[in-house]
Amino acid sequence: xxxxxxxxxVDLGLIPFLNLAxxxxxxxxxxxxxxxxxxxxxxxxxxxxxxxxxGIGFTLFYATxxxxxxxxxxxxxxxxxxxxxGEGQAYLGGLGVAVACLAFDTVVPWYLTLPFAIIGSAAMxxxxxxxxxxxxxxxxxxxxxxxxxxxxxASSLMVYLLNGVLKERGSMQPETRTFEAGGRLPxxxxxxxxxxxxxxxxxxxxxxxxxxxxxxxxxIWRTKLxxxxxxxxxxxxxxxxxxxxxxxxxxxxxxxxxxxxxxMAINEIMGSQHRLLIDFVTGYGFVGIxxxxxxxxxxxxxxxxxxxxxxxxxxxxxxSFEMPNITRDMIIVIQGLVILFAGALEYMFRPAIIRLFAPxxxxxxxxx
Numbered sequence: 001x002x003x004x005x006x007x008x009x010v011d012l013g014l015i016p017f018l019n020l021a022x023x024x025x026x027x028x029x030x031x032x033x034x035x036x037x038x039x040x041x042x043x044x045x046x047x048x049x050x051x052x053x054x055g056i057g058f059t060l061f062y063a064t065x066x067x068x069x070x071x072x073x074x075x076x077x078x079x080x081x082x083x084x085x086g087e088g089q090a091y092l093g094g095l096g097v098a099v100a101c102l103a104f105d106t107v108v109p110w111y112l113t114l115p116f117a118i119i120g121s122a123a124m125x126x127x128x129x130x131x132x133x134x135x136x137x138x139x140x141x142x143x144x145x146x147x148x149x150x151x152x153x154a155s156s157l158m159v160y161l162l163n164g165v166l167k168e169r170g171s172m173q174p175e176t177r178t179f180e181a182g183g184r185l186p187x188x189x190x191x192x193x194x195x196x197x198x199x200x201x202x203x204x205x206x207x208x209x210x211x212x213x214x215x216x217x218x219x220i221w222r223t224k225l226x227x228x229x230x231x232x233x234x235x236x237x238x239x240x241x242x243x244x245x246x247x248x249x250x251x252x253x254x255x256x257x258x259x260x261x262x263x264m265a266i267n268e269i270m271g272s273q274h275r276l277l278i279d280f281v282t283g284y285g286f287v288g289i290x291x292x293x294x295x296x297x298x299x300x301x302x303x304x305x306x307x308x309x310x311x312x313x314x315x316x317x318x319x320s321f322e323m324p325n326i327t328r329d330m331i332i333v334i335q336g337l338v339i340l341f342a343g344a345l346e347y348m349f350r351p352a353i354i355r356l357f358a359p360x361x362x363x364x365x366x367x368x
Contacts (some may be wrong), residue, residue: 002189006350006357007136010256012296018349020294020308023341027334041326054228055318057200061311063303064202067209068286070306071216072125075296076143078220079253080233085132085147086261086285088154089145091124093262095158096120097269098166098276099307105183105304110270113182114206118263120154125262126255128154133254137247143254151285164277176278185271201242203271212260213299219256231255261285290339312338 006015028038046124049059069086076083093215100116134145162174172175189197220226232239232249240246287309294308295301316331341348 001217006155006354008354010299010357012301015242015353016294016296017299017347018316019341020338021053022348023334025336027337029185030330030333030337031326034322034330036325041323044322045311045319047315047316047317048059048322053196054198054200055314057195058198058314058317059307059310060206061200061202061272061310062204062313063306064209065264065272066287066291066306067213067302068264068267068293069261069285069286070261070302071212071299072257072264072285073292074214074254074290074295074302075220075229075260076257077292078226078233078296079249080236081250081253081255081257082134082144083129083147083257083261084286084289085129085150085258086264086288087281088147088151088279088285089128089155089258089261090264090285091151091158092128093121093125094265094269094276094280095161096122096124096262101179101183101270102176103178108182108184110182110184113268114185114204114266114270117266121262121265122259123262127227128262129254129258132134133251133258136254137250140265143250143262144214156194158278163336166276173277176275179274180340183270184274185266193223201272203267205271206265208263208266210303212263213303217299231341287335287339309335309338 024042028042031038031041046056049055050206069090072089073083097117097120098343100120101113104113104116128150129147132141132150135141135146136143153161159174166176167174167178187197187200188195188202188204188206189200191204218226220230228244228249229252230238230250231242232244232246239249264284269276277281281308290308291302291305295303296303312331312335316328316334319326320328320331
């Protein structure tokens with residue numbers, strides 16, 4: 001183990017746990033300041049998200065969105081890129097899902113529409129990531145700036161399309177028509193009633209998200225392209241010296257990242273809303289950044305982090321209902337604290353932990 005390097009169980013387990021514990025400790029202090037019992041609040045939050053079937057269903061529904069956006073950010077991370085455009089890419093992915101559903105929902109059953117929805121969402125998300133990727137690779141325009149700008153462009157584009165081109169004739173709502181049965185994914189409660197998910201909208205896109213995790217793991221750690229992506233992210237200069245094309249690597253990585261973000265729309269549009277509408281993304285793209293950081297850009301970690309944020313979303317709704325003093329805005333503050341400690345303050349405990357483990361390293365070296 002080189003100096004400053006930590007054992008994997010510390011880097012992947014202990015440090016994220018300490019960051020999360022610090023976030024909840026500060027959140028508990030906030031709860032105390034508004035006059036509520038933090039232990040009772042935690043009990044309500046956990047029960048609301050995992051204590052009964054419908055709560056678990058909502059937690060898994062939110063987690064599905066976070067898995068897609070977390071994977072999107074993670075793939076870019078491995079190449080040393082910071083894709084903050086998940087919001088815009090998911091918006092355009094929704095357009096790809098909607099076009100597939102509107103075209104086939106009255107013609108074929110849902111299981112034949114789903115492949116076209118997957119392809120459409122991934123293609124539109126990747127297309128929206130292409131220009132920022134190309135500008136970064138060929139002109140040096142930083143991908144953080146361009147992807148943020150493209151989020152606003154995507155939002156404006158969707159407003160235009162849903163107020164004119166795609167809006168249902170005779171309707172005053174900025175949304176498409178509701179899809180027929182061929183454009184709706186079955187809810188898991190309909191397929192597996194024994195799960196007791198009730199009215200939770202968790203649907204088959206959860207399994208699409210888990211399949212995406214497996215494919216991303218295979219891509220990053222078991223393919224030549226994945227090795228090139230990780231090499232470029234670790235040391236771009238050395239990677240170029242070894243013959244890895246920076247333009248090709250950046251563009252392909254961002255296309256994959258954008259495609260994964262676009263696939264988030266399958267859960268919302270085809271799985272839950274059954275129509276394309278404005279603001280269906282609602283911050284999932286930005287939360288994906290924290291999910292990727294907390295999950296250490298690994299699919300298994302992303303699944304666990306996505307479930308955690310799903311618990312915060314669902315349990316937070318229950319908490320604001322049971323404790324009126326803890327408003328929805330307070331729940332957003334708690335989520336923000338988790339994002340802060342998992343992201344901006346991720347290295348707060350690392351120096352002390354490195355010093356804690358450092359004395360043991362020379363002893364092991366001498367014994368060897």
